[in-house]
Amino acid sequence: MQSLSKKDINAKQLFDIFLQAVQSSVVRTIARDSRPIVRSRKMDPFILLRAFVEVMETDKEFSTSSIYERYVQICIKEKLEFMKLEPFYDFLVKKEFLLFVENLYLIVNTTALEQDFPEGAELVKVLKERLSNLKGIVLQDGSEVATNSSSYKGKITHQIKLYATLDLGSLAMRNSKITSGVKSERACISVSQLANYLLIADAGYPALKLFRSIEYYHGYYLIKLTTASTLAVTEAYKIEGEGTATKQKVIEKGKVHRYGDHVCSDKFKDGCIHDFKVAASKVKALDNISKYGFRVVKVYLPEEASAQELQGSGVDTYVERGKTISKRFVLLATNIPADVADAEQIAQLYRARWSVEIGFRIHKGSCGLKKTLTKNKNLAKALVVMSQIVYTLKLLLAQGMERITRKVLSPKKTAHYGSIVLNEIMSLLVYKRKCLNSIKQWSERFSCWTKSKPGYVNRLKGKGLSCIIEVLRKPSIKLEGKSIGTSTSCVS
Numbered sequence: 306m307q308s309l310s311k312k313d314i315n316a317k318q319l320f321d322i323f324l325q326a327v328q329s330s331v332v333r334t335i336a337r338d339s340r341p342i343v344r345s346r347k348m349d350p351f352i353l354l355r356a357f358v359e360v361m362e363t364d365k366e367f368s369t370s371s372i373y374e375r376y377v378q379i380c381i382k383e384k385l386e387f388m389k390l391e392p393f394y395d396f397l398v399k400k401e402f403l404l405f406v407e408n409l410y411l412i413v414n415t416t417a418l419e420q421d422f423p424e425g426a427e428l429v430k431v432l433k434e435r436l437s438n439l440k441g442i443v444l445q446d447g448s449e450v451a452t453n454s455s456s457y458k459g460k461i462t463h464q465i466k467l468y469a470t471l472d473l474g475s476l477a478m479r480n481s482k483i484t485s486g487v488k489s490e491r492a493c494i495s496v497s498q499l500a501n502y503l504l505i506a507d508a509g510y511p512a513l514k515l516f517r518s519i520e521y522y523h524g525y526y527l528i529k530l531t532t533a534s535t536l537a538v539t540e541a542y543k544i545e546g547e548g549t550a551t552k553q554k555v556i557e558k559g560k561v562h563r564y565g566d567h568v569c570s571d572k573f574k575d576g577c578i579h580d581f582k583v584a585a586s587k588v589k590a591l592d593n594i595s596k597y598g599f600r601v602v603k604v605y606l607p608e609e610a611s612a613q614e615l616q617g618s619g620v621d622t623y624v625e626r627g628k629t630i631s632k633r634f635v636l637l638a639t640n641i642p643a644d645v646a647d648a649e650q651i652a653q654l655y656r657a658r659w660s661v662e663i664g665f666r667i668h669k670g671s672c673g674l675k676k677t678l679t680k681n682k683n684l685a686k687a688l689v690v691m692s693q694i695v696y697t698l699k700l701l702l703a704q705g706m707e708r709i710t711r712k713v714l715s716p717k718k719t720a721h722y723g724s725i726v727l728n729e730i731m732s733l734l735v736y737k738r739k740c741l742n743s744i745k746q747w748s749e750r751f752s753c754w755t756k757s758k759p760g761y762v763n764r765l766k767g768k769g770l771s772c773i774i775e776v777l778r779k780p781s782i783k784l785e786g787k788s789i790g791t792s793t794s795c796v797s
Contacts, residue, residue, distance in 0.1 A: 316744040319705030361673030417477035420704040442473040444661035445506040456682035459486035468493040530636035540582035647782040718754035
């Protein structure tokens with residue numbers, strides 16, 4: 306018997322992963338359990354899945370009729386019976402069809418969570434060396450999708466909103482919710498599912514209640530605050546140079562900092578990085594939050610900006626080499642102790658949140674999530690879930706091809722250019738040998754879609770996961786006295 310090469314083994318592993326996720330028999334079993342199909346002779350659920358994938362994996366807008374056309378084409382090619390358009394539509398708007406795609410997504414997504422992307426997994430590994438109880442890093446965000454369904458409300462038009470908790474190690478969704486566009490962002494976070502995880506989120510999510518909930522489950526948070534925050538400062542350190550942290554004097558009156566400095570006061574507008582321990586301005590909240598230490602990092606982000614952009618903005622500026630530079634800053638709330646990650650490392654770690662933005666760009670650019678044209682509530686939601694399935698199938702493909710090519714691939718490039726490959730895999734799943742040979746041939750193509758290294762300017766700005774990993778591997782700057790944000794419940 307001829308032994309398999311490493312490329313052959315990896316190709317077989319990738320094929321087996323797809324079999325686990327979307328084998329035709331698995332899809333048909335899910336359809337039977339969900340009960341959307343009474344007569345499989347008239348509607349093969351695997352053929353239907355193929356039709357959806359082949360239509361939704363492009364950046365073009367699609368409709369129910371375009372899905373039906375592709376479904377008919379596949380049926381004719383495979384010499385199968387097919388439904389007429391009207392009963393086909395009636396089938397799609399059933400609650401049972403929505404249940405079918407939701408159950409299918411759970412299977413596919415669970416498979417993707419078990420794989421990893423090297424860069425994200427490496428960043429998690431580096432942070433685990435500092436926080437031994439850490440399970441992983443998750444990124445939270447939401448994205449609106451225009452719809453014709455009046456059941457979903459938006460700020461301007463009818464909108465569906467997909468909230469995603471993205472696992473950085475795998476780029477799969479650890480949790481997701483589909484709601485109206487006006488739903489509260491914080492209400493869509495399942496904190497109990499994030500025990501021992503680090504949650505990174507933007508300025509739509511900060512709340513003392515959320516912080517306390519994360520602490521309760523021994524988790525961590527790194528969340529952006531609005532620049533209007535006026536939290537009272539109890540401790541302050543100025544980071545002026547590499548390895549230098551100078552303690553600042555703060556005004557206080559007893560335990561309640563009613564007259565004290567706050568994070569955005571003029572005292573801290575010197576363009577330096579600051580590391581604060583803060584308290585809520587309200588007395589009732591002060592006792593609750595001071596139990597574990599509320600830490601805020603203030604980082605200036607010098608950016609070139611035009612005078613027109615800055616007019617009336619209230620942003621401080623300075624001139625450098627004839628260019629107007631804005632002194633914009635960000636405020637980052639975290640309970641990661643300062644002796645685990647200093648202010649600069651916290652600021653760089655927050656940049657990892659951009660991966661969830663890339664995930665949504667892939668959804669909208671290569672997975673059919675631009676707009677749902679249907680007016681039916683169930684179908685509108687089902688199409689969003691189907692977009693998640695397409696995204697996850699492309700993710701499985703990219704994860705597997707990274708193992709085969711042994712290169713760091715660009716998720717956006719593999720999602721966009723790998724569409725043809727995914728279509729072929731879906732059509733060849735029943736022909737194991739042929740599929741294995743095809744995967745080996747495709748690997749050469751995937752080798753061209755490597756992730757570009759950050760350019761000189763982006764490296765200076767610290768953009769890219771590789772830059773974040775580099776910064777986190779450096780020793781943390783030591784602060785004078787007690788560390789900010791120390792928590793006995795979180796740090797092992």
